[in-house]
Amino acid sequence: MAGKQSPCPNDPGGDWPSSPAAAIEIQRRLAGQVRIEPLDVDSVERVAAVDMSFPGGRAVMHRLPAAGLAAAVVYDLRRSEVIESVFVTGEVHMPYIPGLLSFRECPLALEALHCLRTTYDVLLADGQGRAHPRRMGIACHLGLVLDVPAIGCAKGILVGEVQGKLGSRRGSRAGLVDRGETVGMAIRTRSGVKPVYVSVGHRVDLASAAALVERTLGRYRIPEPLRQAHIVATQMRRRGV
DNA sequence: GCGACAG
DNA sequence: ATCTTGTCGC
Numbered sequence: 135m136a137g138k139q140s141p142c143p144n145d146p147g148g149d150w151p152s153s154p155a156a157a158i159e160i161q162r163r164l165a166g167q168v169r170i171e172p173l174d175v176d177s178v179e180r181v182a183a184v185d186m187s188f189p190g191g192r193a194v195m196h197r198l199p200a201a202g203l204a205a206a207v208v209y210d211l212r213r214s215e216v217i218e219s220v221f222v223t224g225e226v227h228m229p230y231i232p233g234l235l236s237f238r239e240c241p242l243a244l245e246a247l248h249c250l251r252t253t254y255d256v257l258l259a260d261g262q263g264r265a266h267p268r269r270m271g272i273a274c275h276l277g278l279v280l281d282v283p284a285i286g287c288a289k290g291i292l293v294g295e296v297q298g299k300l301g302s303r304r305g306s307r308a309g310l311v312d313r314g315e316t317v318g319m320a321i322r323t324r325s326g327v328k329p330v331y332v333s334v335g336h337r338v339d340l341a342s343a344a345a346l347v348e349r350t351l352g353r354y355r356i357p358e359p360l361r362q363a364h365i366v367a368t369q370m371r372r373r374g375v
Numbered sequence: 376g377c378g379a380c381a382g
Numbered sequence: 383a384t385c386t387t388g389t390c391g392c
Contacts, residue, residue: 148381179385185382186382186383187383187384188383190384210377230381230382230383231380232379232380232381232382233380233381235382236379236381238382239382248389260382261381262381265381266381266391271381272381272382286376286381288381288382289382290380290381290382291380291381292379292381293379293380293381297381326392331381346382381383382383
């Protein structure tokens with residue numbers, strides 16, 4: 135358990151739309167700004183990851199504004215440990231709408247990332263990157279706003295279908311294709327366990343993204359940086375912050 | 376109209 | 383995403 139773990143004062147983000155129509159318009163405009171290029175995965179030393187957690191059961195879940203908690207960590211690949219961990223709490227003003235997740239989570243997620251004092255080489259987001267109906271998932275959004283290499287790693291599919299048959303052994307891969315375009319990669323991170331879906335967020339290409347994710351794997355299905363961010367987000371919420 | 380649908 | 387204990391299996 136290395137690294138610190140402290141709350142961070144909230145700060146104003148950018149201006150975020152509250153209507154689905156406005157959000158979709160923004161996605162159409164931003165999608166063309168995503169840059170796909172190779173990333174030198176072998177030289178990556180620090181990987182940042184963000185995840186969110188929300189309180190309450192179905193009763194208060196879809197009530198807005200809602201309380202949310204975003205956690206961000208920086209993971210050192212060489213030492214295989216978290217070197218910094220932060221979190222922020224705040225209000226979420228958008229409901230969860232498939233395809234518009236970034237507008238619900240980005241404001242708080244960005245606040246958390248802004249609190250990090252450690253620099254990092256690439257950002258991992260819990261969700262899709264280009265494997266999105268408008269090629270503008272949360273990983274693309276975060277990567278564009280911060281102008282950092284970003285990768286989306288989702289536990290489920292939003293659009294597209296796995297090409298062919300994905301092997302059951304760890305390390306097996308299969309393309310994720312949507313409307314004739316390979317938008318992501320299904321990767322079996324543990325033998326006999328459901329795969330994760332990796333896609334380009336920003337300033338990386340699919341091959342680099344897949345390689346980076348595999349470099350961050352520990353003994354679990356979810357890449358270690360993301361798994362750690364998820365643990366922080368969940369524990370801080372249950373601790374009643 | 377019906378089914379799908381990241382977190 | 384969240385509510386939850388034990389339990390079956392490699």
